[in-house]
Amino acid sequence: xxxxxxxxxxxxxxxxxxxxxxxxxxxxxxxxxxxxxxxxxxxxxxxxxxxxxxxxxxxxxxxxxxxxxxxxxxxxxxxxxxxxx
Numbered sequence: 820x821x822x823x824x825x826x827x828x829x830x831x832x833x834x835x836x837x838x839x840x841x842x843x844x845x846x847x848x849x850x851x852x853x854x855x856x857x858x859x860x861x862x863x864x865x866x867x868x869x870x871x872x873x874x875x876x877x878x879x880x881x882x883x884x885x886x887x888x889x890x891x892x893x894x895x896x897x898x899x900x901x902x903x904x
Contacts, residue, residue: 849862861869 849858851859853859864872
Protein backbone atom coordinates (compact mmCIF):
# COMPACT_ATOMS: atom_id res chain seq x y z
CA UNK A 820 0.00 0.00 0.00
CA UNK A 821 1.40 3.41 -0.83
CA UNK A 822 2.37 5.56 2.12
CA UNK A 823 0.05 8.39 1.05
CA UNK A 824 -2.97 6.03 1.10
CA UNK A 825 -1.94 4.62 4.46
CA UNK A 826 -1.75 8.12 5.94
CA UNK A 827 -5.18 9.06 4.52
CA UNK A 828 -6.86 5.84 5.65
CA UNK A 829 -5.30 4.75 8.92
CA UNK A 830 -6.35 1.30 10.02
CA UNK A 831 -6.08 -0.04 13.55
CA UNK A 832 -5.10 3.28 15.00
CA UNK A 833 -6.01 2.99 18.67
CA UNK A 834 -9.79 3.11 19.16
CA UNK A 835 -10.76 4.36 15.71
CA UNK A 836 -13.93 3.04 14.10
CA UNK A 837 -13.31 -0.38 12.51
CA UNK A 838 -15.97 0.14 9.83
CA UNK A 839 -14.41 3.07 7.99
CA UNK A 840 -12.50 1.63 5.03
CA UNK A 841 -14.66 0.43 3.30
CA UNK A 842 -17.87 1.59 4.93
CA UNK A 843 -20.21 -1.38 5.16
CA UNK A 844 -24.00 -1.00 5.17
CA UNK A 845 -25.89 -2.38 8.14
CA UNK A 846 -26.91 -6.02 7.67
CA UNK A 847 -30.33 -6.77 6.25
CA UNK A 848 -32.20 -8.78 8.83
CA UNK A 849 -35.50 -10.61 8.52
CA UNK A 850 -38.31 -9.20 10.64
CA UNK A 851 -40.60 -11.92 11.93
CA UNK A 852 -44.27 -11.32 11.19
CA UNK A 853 -46.59 -13.74 12.93
CA UNK A 854 -49.26 -13.05 10.32
CA UNK A 855 -47.01 -14.63 7.64
CA UNK A 856 -45.80 -17.97 9.05
CA UNK A 857 -44.84 -19.09 5.54
CA UNK A 858 -42.16 -16.39 5.39
CA UNK A 859 -40.86 -17.42 8.81
CA UNK A 860 -40.53 -21.04 7.66
CA UNK A 861 -38.94 -19.89 4.39
CA UNK A 862 -36.28 -17.91 6.25
CA UNK A 863 -35.62 -20.70 8.74
CA UNK A 864 -35.39 -23.56 6.22
CA UNK A 865 -34.05 -21.73 3.18
CA UNK A 866 -35.64 -21.48 -0.25
CA UNK A 867 -34.63 -24.89 -1.61
CA UNK A 868 -35.88 -26.99 1.32
CA UNK A 869 -38.99 -24.83 1.66
CA UNK A 870 -39.87 -25.42 -2.01
CA UNK A 871 -39.37 -29.16 -1.67
CA UNK A 872 -41.61 -29.31 1.41
CA UNK A 873 -44.34 -27.25 -0.27
CA UNK A 874 -44.29 -29.48 -3.37
CA UNK A 875 -44.55 -32.63 -1.24
CA UNK A 876 -47.42 -31.11 0.78
CA UNK A 877 -49.33 -30.17 -2.37
CA UNK A 878 -48.91 -33.68 -3.80
CA UNK A 879 -49.99 -35.32 -0.53
CA UNK A 880 -53.04 -33.06 -0.21
CA UNK A 881 -54.02 -33.67 -3.83
CA UNK A 882 -53.71 -37.43 -3.35
CA UNK A 883 -55.67 -37.28 -0.07
CA UNK A 884 -58.56 -35.34 -1.58
CA UNK A 885 -58.54 -37.50 -4.72
CA UNK A 886 -58.85 -40.67 -2.63
CA UNK A 887 -61.41 -39.23 -0.21
CA UNK A 888 -63.60 -37.70 -2.94
CA UNK A 889 -63.40 -40.60 -5.39
CA UNK A 890 -66.45 -42.44 -3.94
CA UNK A 891 -68.49 -39.21 -4.11
CA UNK A 892 -67.44 -38.56 -7.70
CA UNK A 893 -68.22 -42.12 -8.74
CA UNK A 894 -71.62 -41.94 -7.03
CA UNK A 895 -72.49 -38.71 -8.83
CA UNK A 896 -71.35 -40.12 -12.16
CA UNK A 897 -73.32 -43.33 -11.62
CA UNK A 898 -76.50 -41.47 -10.63
CA UNK A 899 -76.29 -39.31 -13.75
CA UNK A 900 -76.06 -42.38 -15.93
CA UNK A 901 -72.52 -41.88 -17.13
CA UNK A 902 -71.19 -45.05 -18.67
CA UNK A 903 -74.64 -46.43 -19.62
CA UNK A 904 -75.47 -47.09 -23.23
